[in-house]
Amino acid sequence: MTRSQRPATKRITIKDIAQAAGVSISTVSNVLNDRSDAMTEQTLERILAVMDELDYRPNLMARGLVTRRTATIGVVIAEIETPLFLQSLSFMESIAREASYNLLISKAHTIEDEKQAIKVLTAKQVDGLIFLSVSQYTDDDHLNELRRLDMPVVFVNRATLHDDFDHVNWDDTAGVDQATEHLIQLGHRHIAHLRGPLSRQSGANRLEGYRRALERHGLTYREDYVKPGDYTVSPEQWQQSTLELLDLSPRPTAIIASDDIVAAVVMKAIQQAQLRVPYDVAVIGFDDQHFSPFLHPALTTVRLPVLAAGKCAVEMVLGKIAGERTESEHVKLPCTLIIRESCGATT
Amino acid sequence: MTRSQRPATKRITIKDIAQAAGVSISTVSNVLNDRSDAMTEQTLERILAVMDELDYRPNLMARGLVTRRTATIGVVIAEIETPLFLQSLSFMESIAREASYNLLISKAHTIEDEKQAIKVLTAKQVDGLIFLSVSQYTDDDHLNELRRLDMPVVFVNRATLHDDFDHVNWDDTAGVDQATEHLIQLGHRHIAHLRGPLSRQSGANRLEGYRRALERHGLTYREDYVKPGDYTVSPEQWQQSTLELLDLSPRPTAIIASDDIVAAVVMKAIQQAQLRVPYDVAVIGFDDQHFSPFLHPALTTVRLPVLAAGKCAVEMVLGKIAGERTESEHVKLPCTLIIRESCGATT
DNA sequence: TTGAAAGCGGTACCAG
DNA sequence: CTGGTACCGCTTTCAA
Numbered sequence: 001m002t003r004s005q006r007p008a009t010k011r012i013t014i015k016d017i018a019q020a021a022g023v024s025i026s027t028v029s030n031v032l033n034d035r036s037d038a039m040t041e042q043t044l045e046r047i048l049a050v051m052d053e054l055d056y057r058p059n060l061m062a063r064g065l066v067t068r069r070t071a072t073i074g075v076v077i078a079e080i081e082t083p084l085f086l087q088s089l090s091f092m093e094s095i096a097r098e099a100s101y102n103l104l105i106s107k108a109h110t111i112e113d114e115k116q117a118i119k120v121l122t123a124k125q126v127d128g129l130i131f132l133s134v135s136q137y138t139d140d141d142h143l144n145e146l147r148r149l150d151m152p153v154v155f156v157n158r159a160t161l162h163d164d165f166d167h168v169n170w171d172d173t174a175g176v177d178q179a180t181e182h183l184i185q186l187g188h189r190h191i192a193h194l195r196g197p198l199s200r201q202s203g204a205n206r207l208e209g210y211r212r213a214l215e216r217h218g219l220t221y222r223e224d225y226v227k228p229g230d231y232t233v234s235p236e237q238w239q240q241s242t243l244e245l246l247d248l249s250p251r252p253t254a255i256i257a258s259d260d261i262v263a264a265v266v267m268k269a270i271q272q273a274q275l276r277v278p279y280d281v282a283v284i285g286f287d288d289q290h291f292s293p294f295l296h297p298a299l300t301t302v303r304l305p306v307l308a309a310g311k312c313a314v315e316m317v318l319g320k321i322a323g324e325r326t327e328s329e330h331v332k333l334p335c336t337l338i339i340r341e342s343c344g345a346t347t
Numbered sequence: 348m349t350r351s352q353r354p355a356t357k358r359i360t361i362k363d364i365a366q367a368a369g370v371s372i373s374t375v376s377n378v379l380n381d382r383s384d385a386m387t388e389q390t391l392e393r394i395l396a397v398m399d400e401l402d403y404r405p406n407l408m409a410r411g412l413v414t415r416r417t418a419t420i421g422v423v424i425a426e427i428e429t430p431l432f433l434q435s436l437s438f439m440e441s442i443a444r445e446a447s448y449n450l451l452i453s454k455a456h457t458i459e460d461e462k463q464a465i466k467v468l469t470a471k472q473v474d475g476l477i478f479l480s481v482s483q484y485t486d487d488d489h490l491n492e493l494r495r496l497d498m499p500v501v502f503v504n505r506a507t508l509h510d511d512f513d514h515v516n517w518d519d520t521a522g523v524d525q526a527t528e529h530l531i532q533l534g535h536r537h538i539a540h541l542r543g544p545l546s547r548q549s550g551a552n553r554l555e556g557y558r559r560a561l562e563r564h565g566l567t568y569r570e571d572y573v574k575p576g577d578y579t580v581s582p583e584q585w586q587q588s589t590l591e592l593l594d595l596s597p598r599p600t601a602i603i604a605s606d607d608i609v610a611a612v613v614m615k616a617i618q619q620a621q622l623r624v625p626y627d628v629a630v631i632g633f634d635d636q637h638f639s640p641f642l643h644p645a646l647t648t649v650r651l652p653v654l655a656a657g658k659c660a661v662e663m664v665l666g667k668i669a670g671e672r673t674e675s676e677h678v679k680l681p682c683t684l685i686i687r688e689s690c691g692a693t694t
Numbered sequence: 695t696t697g698a699a700a701g702c703g704g705t706a707c708c709a710g
Numbered sequence: 711c712t713g714g715t716a717c718c719g720c721t722t723t724c725a726a
C-alpha cells in the first residue's frame with residue numbers, strides 16, 4: 001500500500017472554517033487567539049465543532065508571518081556527540097516546551113558551519129538563538145552580525161571575546177579546586193593531574209584550579225605530576241601516562257582526571273598494575289556522566305551543571321523575548337563535587 | 348549595555364532589494380531561486396551586491412507559505428535522555444543538514460505529549476516526521492490522524508501496530524542470539540540473563556534470542572538463570588540479582604545483561620564477590636555505549652545500530668519528500684557483536 | 695528578459 | 711460584538 005500519492009486533501013484553512021460555521025474570518029481568528037469573551041457561547045461552540053470536524057490545523061507559518069513570532073528557538077550545537085551536551089540539549093527542550101516553544105537545531109563544527117547555521121536559523125525566523133559550544137577560543141568575528149539581528153542570543157560554555165552577549169558558563173576552576181581540596185583534606189599530599197587540552201579554556205581553568213588548591217595548602221606544584229589526558233591524545237596514552245605517574249617517586253596517591261572517561265581508563269590502568277582504587281591511589285573524574293556511579297569503584301567526580309546551564313540559557317532567551325530581561329547577563333554556575341567511592345571518602 | 352530596545356532596524360525585504368537594485372521583485376526572486384540564466388550578468392551582479400550590502404535575509408516562512416516546503420523535519424522523541432538515542436538524534440541532524448534540512452524537535456513521554464507534539468510540529472509545517480521511540484506497545488490510535496496528513500512519517504524503534512507506516516527497527520533477537528552463541532562457542536554451558544522489561548518489545552525479543560540460542564545447542568533454559576535487570580528495578584537490585592545468580596548451583600559462568608549500564612553493575616558485583624571477569628564469570632552487555640570500551644575489563648557487547656537507524660530514517664523521509672520512494676518500507680537493521688575483554692575472547 | 699498582480703493562510707485594525 | 715480588508719514577505723503565473 002502506498003500512502004504517498006496525493007490524496008488531493010485540500011488543506012482546510014481559516015476561511016473554510018468561517019464559511020462552514022457561517023461566521024467571518026475574524027471571528028474564527030478570535031477564537032484561535034483566545035479572544036472569545038465577546039462572542040456568543042453558541043457561536044464559539046459552533047466554530048469549535050466545525051474546527052474539530054474538519055480537523056483544522058492553523059498554519060503557524062502564516063501566523064508567524066504577521067506576528068513575527070515562531071515560538072521556536074534555534075540551537076547551534078558544537079560537538080553534539082558529547083553525551084553530556086546532548087543531555088543539556090534534551091533538558092533545554094523540556095524547559096522550552098513548557099513555555100510552548102520548540103527547538104530548531106543545527107550542529108556546527110567549523111566556523112563556516114556556524115555562519116551557515118546562523119543564516120538558516122534566522123532565515124527560518126527563530127525567536128532566539130542559543131549556542132551550545134565547547135570552551136574553545138575561536139575567531140568570533142562572524143558573531144558581530146548577530147548584533148544587527150535584534151534577537152536574543154545566549155552562549156553556553158563559550159569562551160567568546162564578545163562580552164556584550166549573554167553568557168552561561170560554569171566554574172571549572174573552582175570545580176577542580178574543590179576536588180583537589182577534597183583530596184588534600186583526605187590527607188593526600190601527592191596529587192597528580194591528567195589535564196585537558198590547554199587550547200580550551202576548560203583545560204586551562206581546571207589546571208589553574210588544581211594549582212590554586214595546591215598552593216593554598218603550601219604543596220609544591222610538580223611538572224611531572226601533570227600530564228595531558230584528553231581526546232587530543234589516545235586512550236592508550238592516558239593509560240601510558242597513568243603508568244608513568246605510578247612510576248614516579250614519590251608515587252602520587254591521587255589522580256585527578258580531565259573527565260570521567262579518562263578517569264575510567266586511569267582506574268583501569270591502576271587496577272591492572274595490581275594497585276587498588278582508592279586504597280593505593282584515589283581517582284577523581286570530571287563531568288559526572290551517566291555511567292560514573294556504576295564504575296568499580298563508583299567514581300567520585302565533579303559534576304558539570306549542564307542541565308542547569310541549559311535551563312538558564314532557555315530562560316534567558318525566553319525572558320528577553322518577553323521583554324522582561326533586558327540587560328546582558330553573564331552567569332557562572334558552580335560545579336559540584338560528587339563524592340562516591342573512588343577516593344575513599346564516604347560522604 | 349542593553350541590546351533589547353528596538354533599534355528600529357526595519358527588516359529589509361525582497362522589495363527593498365528590488366528597489367535598491369532598480370529591478371522588479373520577480374527578478375530578485377529569480378536570483379533567490381537560482382534562475383539567473385535569463386538575466387544580464389550585470390543585473391545579477393548588482394542584485395547580489397545590493398543583497399550583500401543590505402545584509403538581506405530571505406524570510407523562509409514567507410517562502411514556505413507559498414511553496415509549502417519548510418526544509419524542516421519534525422522529530423518526536425521519547426526518552427531523549429538515553430545517551431544512545433541522543434546520539435542517534437545527533438546523527439540524524441548531520442544527515443538532514445547535508446540535504447539542507449533542519450530538525451525541529453519535541454520530546455514526548457506520554458501519549459498526550461505525543462498528540463501535542465504532532466499537532467504543533469505539523470502546525471509548524473514540517474515536511475516530514477520521525478518518531479524516535481522506545482519499543483513499547485502503546486495505544487496508538489492517535490497515529491491514525493497521521494494518515495490524513497499526506498506527510499512522510501517514519502517510526503524508529505517503535506512497536507506500533509500500524510504496519511502501513513514506515514518503520515526502522517533493529518534485530519534485538521538476533522543480537523542476543525549472537526551474544527549467546529558467542530558464549531556457547533567459548534565453551535559456556537551455564538549462561539544467565541538479566542533481562543529487560545517484558546513490557547517492551549526489546550526486552551521480550553532479547554529474551555527470545557537468548558532462549559533460541561540455548562535451544563539450538565540443546566542447552567536447557569533455566570528459569571532461575573533469568574532475572575529482571577533494567578530500569579524498572581533499582582541498581583541495587585541488579586547487584587542483588589547478580590549475587591543470587593552467583594549463588595546458584597551450578598554457578599553461571601556467563602551473564603548477559605540487558606544493557607551496558609547493567610553490565611557495568613554486574614561486573615562490579617562479580618568483582619566485589621572476589622571473582623574475576625571474565626575468568627570466573629564472563630559478561631556481555633547490550634547497546635555499546637560510549638563508555639563501554641573503557642570499563643575494566645572492556646565490555647563485550649551487542650552494538651545497537653542507532654546511527655544507521657537514524658540515517659536510514661532521515662533518508663526515508665527525504666526520499667518520500669522528493670517523491671522517489673513511495674512504497675512503505677519496513678527496515679530491520681542487524682545488531683553487531685563487539686568483542687572486547689569481558690568474556691575472554693580475543694576477537 | 696522583466697514587471698504587475700494574485701495569492702499562500704493568517705492577524706488586526708476599523709467600521710458598522 | 712461581528713465583518714471587511716489591508717497587509718506579512720515571498721513565489722508564480724501571465725503580460726508586456
